Amino acid sequence: MDPTLCRELHHSVASAIGEGARGIVLTGSPRIFSAGLDVPYLLSLGDDRKAITEAWQAFFGAARALAASTVPVVAAITGHAPAGGCVYALCCDYRIMAAGDFRIGLNETRVGLIAPEGIQRLMRRVVGLHRAERLLVSGEMVDAAAALRIGLVDELVDMGPEHDTAALVARAHEWLQALLALPHDAMRHTREIARAEVVESLQPEHVDLERFVDAWFEPGTQSALKALVAQLGKK
Template sequence: MSEQASPFVSYKLTGDVALVELDDGRVNVLSHEVIAALHAALDRAEHEARAVVVTGRPGKFSAGFDLKVMQAGPEEARDLFRAGMDLFLRQYEFPIPIVAACTGHALAAGAIWLMCCDVRVGADVQAKIGLNETAIGMVLPTSVVTLARDRLSPRHVHSSVLLARLYSPEAATDAGYLDWVVPAEELDEAAAAEAAGLAGNLSIKAFAATRRIIRGPVAKAARNMLDDDTKSFTVGLET
């Protein structure tokens, strides 16, 4: 049975897999309310699941941070950036596997969200995926660039970070935002099957310990950058 963690975030436990779905009826922006609800869903999953699937609404995984908040003023933008990065880094270090079912567009913070999941399965639909910050007058914070260097293909880091290259789901598998794509009607089943396989095949204790080894240094470096990144975070630089 699906339960509403908030008006926009639902949670459903099936066997050992927790399904966390974001659907705001529009483009799935990340607000403080949504971020808090995603934390609450992860709190539950950490105690009762062995793997997680995070997904969006059809055609829209996430358009990134809520622009109404980001454009409300410098402090509001910095607070939302910090809240989002705390969520993403929590996912990056989460003690059980997280599978993303990318339903469509994943832009800016939506692309960062994908980078912080373990396995990313995409729907083969017309969609754009990527870090478009420099195209909209924003400087990518050092902590985000650090994550991009870790999770994206080295051949695509420059294009993704500096040139704001956006990718189709198929091309995003080469760039490193996604691992593979499936027909849209098969996405839910494919992501659930992947998560169930991880839940059944992995030792969660060994997974968590190895996670600390492979991702701990990157996460620590990114966290150490966050205070400075937050202070210098700006929205809407002149083009």
């Protein structure tokens, strides 16, 4: 996810709601829901703190749009969802993940990044305090079965040997349709109350972007990020 994609996602959520959408399905490509932020692009920005800050602002802007959506949003997690992909999934109302050897989690510490308080709140909300601590501090990525077991995702769908996303997206639509069949005002207002802490978690004071960007430029972080890019280049 580079800034352009994040801004387009933000715009797409707003446009869909403005055009009368009653629900939204957020999905990705077969095998990869989202690989997170475009680290090679971010590293290409070098020491340009303004550009780095704007890139992260675009990322968090899209996260806030998902979290504050006035209509339900389902994450149809078609494959791996590390870091930023996991954050976006956590901002959704419901998470349906492809069954199989796919992993999801917040692996920021493994590349020298701090998981902001707001992001930690999102994780704690779905898996509980102690388990969230263990996952966040270690940067562990869990497989789909474990994600279901600990509540990080709500259900799994088998995409078959061809990794066809159609069944997964169809199940997301099915879940939305069941929710939207409820008395509208009661569902809408109850949802708004229930999700207030999701919106609150992503307020600027809980993200502390300046501190996050400071950490980005730490030598250890830069070394870890460059090693990650080198590893990806070998695959």
